[in-house]
Amino acid sequence: MSxxxxxxxxxxxxxxxxxxxxxxxxxxxxxxxxxxxGDVVFVELPDEGDALExxxxxxxxxxxxAVSDLYAPVSGEVVSINEELFDAPELVNEDPFGDGWMLxxxxxxxxxxxxxxxxxxxEDQIA
Amino acid sequence: xxxxxxxLWEHHGDRGAKFTExxxxxxxxxxxxxxxxxxxxxxxxxxxxxxxxxxxxVTGPDATELMQRLTSNDVTRLEVGDSQYAVITDEAGVIVxxxxxxxxxxxxxxxxxxxxxxxxxxxxxHERWIGHRNEWGLEATIDNRTDEYAMVAxxxxxxxxxxxxxxxxxxxxxxxxxxxxxxxxGVECWTARTGYxxxxxxxxxxxxxxxxRLWTALDCQPCGLGARDTLRLEAGFVLAGQDFDYESNPRxxxxxxxxxxxxxxxxxxxxxxxxxxDDEGVDEQLVGFQLIDRGxxxxxxxxxxxxxxxxxxxxxxxxxxxxxxxxxxxxxxxEYADPGTTLQVVVRGRSKKARVETTPFIDTV
Numbered sequence: 001m002s003x004x005x006x007x008x009x010x011x012x013x014x015x016x017x018x019x020x021x022x023x024x025x026x027x028x029x030x031x032x033x034x035x036x037x038g039d040v041v042f043v044e045l046p047d048e049g050d051a052l053e054x055x056x057x058x059x060x061x062x063x064x065x066a067v068s069d070l071y072a073p074v075s076g077e078v079v080s081i082n083e084e085l086f087d088a089p090e091l092v093n094e095d096p097f098g099d100g101w102m103l104x105x106x107x108x109x110x111x112x113x114x115x116x117x118x119x120x121x122x123e124d125q126i127a
Numbered sequence: 128x129x130x131x132x133x134x135l136w137e138h139h140g141d142r143g144a145k146f147t148e149x150x151x152x153x154x155x156x157x158x159x160x161x162x163x164x165x166x167x168x169x170x171x172x173x174x175x176x177x178x179x180x181x182x183x184x185v186t187g188p189d190a191t192e193l194m195q196r197l198t199s200n201d202v203t204r205l206e207v208g209d210s211q212y213a214v215i216t217d218e219a220g221v222i223v224x225x226x227x228x229x230x231x232x233x234x235x236x237x238x239x240x241x242x243x244x245x246x247x248x249x250x251x252x253h254e255r256w257i258g259h260r261n262e263w264g265l266e267a268t269i270d271n272r273t274d275e276y277a278m279v280a281x282x283x284x285x286x287x288x289x290x291x292x293x294x295x296x297x298x299x300x301x302x303x304x305x306x307x308x309x310x311x312x313g314v315e316c317w318t319a320r321t322g323y324x325x326x327x328x329x330x331x332x333x334x335x336x337x338x339x340r341l342w343t344a345l346d347c348q349p350c351g352l353g354a355r356d357t358l359r360l361e362a363g364f365v366l367a368g369q370d371f372d373y374e375s376n377p378r379x380x381x382x383x384x385x386x387x388x389x390x391x392x393x394x395x396x397x398x399x400x401x402x403x404x405d406d407e408g409v410d411e412q413l414v415g416f417q418l419i420d421r422g423x424x425x426x427x428x429x430x431x432x433x434x435x436x437x438x439x440x441x442x443x444x445x446x447x448x449x450x451x452x453x454x455x456x457x458x459x460x461x462e463y464a465d466p467g468t469t470l471q472v473v474v475r476g477r478s479k480k481a482r483v484e485t486t487p488f489i490d491t492v
Contacts, residue, residue: 041446062423
């Protein structure tokens with residue numbers, strides 16, 4: 001089975017992706033991760049305005065068969081969360097890199113992204 | 128340890144199944160998605176490979192007595208083609224396993240039974256039967272046929288028609304828990320109107336070598352153990368090894384909510400202990416509950432009262448695909464067991480409000 005791994009963004013070993021645009025980093029989980037979890041039924045996210053540290057837990061994702069913590073790829077302030085996921089958690093399965101995004105962080109330092117995996121490195125990890 | 132593989136293992140792999148270890152077997156857990164498979168069984172039909180279940184064949188002049196003394200239900204009520212749900216208990220009345228006992232047609236003029244213990248427990252059951260047969264000096268032949276029989280379940284409102292179309296003669300005249308030998312797509316199957324989903328349907332037992340032929344003939348949504356679990360939980364059916372476990376969570380059938388399997392007017396191992404429990408009542412019992420707050424309860428989570436004191440443990444939990452509500456089973460002291468009682472389930476460190484519900488959680492056949 002092969003999974004999408006778009007090369008426009010960075011990845012964490014814990015299967016989150018980070019897509020930066022003008023200092024704001026959008027975060028979600030990968031196609032591989034959503035497939036491993038199966039049917040996502042519930043996503044718990046922080047509030048806007050919360051401060052996150054890189055690699056700190058920011059939320060929880062529950063599927064029918066498993067539960068997993070979510071980790072922040074960069075430090076910064078939560079400026080937006082995807083409230084659509086509260087009513088439609090299946091968006092994470094259907095479009096993990098698009099409509100299934102989870103939150104946006106105003107990054108303290110976008111250089112932190114350099115510490116994350118490239119698409120090629122992440123593909124090696126899940127191969 | 129090497130995992131046993133069901134006869135359709137490669138076929139499932141080609142179909143894109145994900146696998147999981149269950150009872151020493153490498154079984155398909157998911158073919159498409161649990162929700163898709165679950166919905167197919169509730170609305171249409173789905174097929175499960177349950178070849179990991181054990182099959183023990185018992186025949187001989189004393190077969191009925193042996194079965195009667197080792198299972199909790201009243202085997203003498205079974206005529207050929209009947210089946211019953213029962214538990215196997217120890218002297219203390221603690222559940223060792225649960226099982227379905229089928230009365231097969233007599234063989235060589237002797238009463239003959241097939242019982243289906245859970246995955247990975249067939250060898251222990253086989254030894255238990257042989258040990259007691261010898262101890263009691265009974266005449267019966269006991270065969271472990273787990274590796275000879277494949278077993279599939281076809282379940283859902285349209286499952287009976289699907290099996291009927293593939294059968295020579297009629298199988299839909301069988302009532303619930305009735306069974307017969309029937310030829311299905313040319314394969315002789317022990318065809319039972321039983322299941323573990325709360326839906327109508329059949330369970331078919333047949334020679335291992337015919338598995339692919341039969342699976343292909345009964346063309347409907349393939350379902351894995353993931354959907355099997357959500358379906359049985361909505362139906363309020365307990366799962367051995369999870370809702371009770373001889374080692375880690377020893378329970379009597381009364382505690383586990385399956386006291387209806389106990390025929391106290393018969394003589395079986397554990398009968399006297401269970402009569403005492405029936406007399407005195409239980410301290411704890413398995414209840415169904417629904418989470419009111421958001422979250423998903425899972426095996427091992429604490430149950431507390433509204434003061435936050437731990438009073439029990441979740442044994443099974445899921446997000447119910449049918450109800451779109453989080454549901455679960457767990458043991459609580461009897462004073463908390465009435466439907467409507469408010470409890471809390473500790474989900475990853477946070478207390479979530481829950482309410483005791485009657486089971487099954489859904490309408491079942």
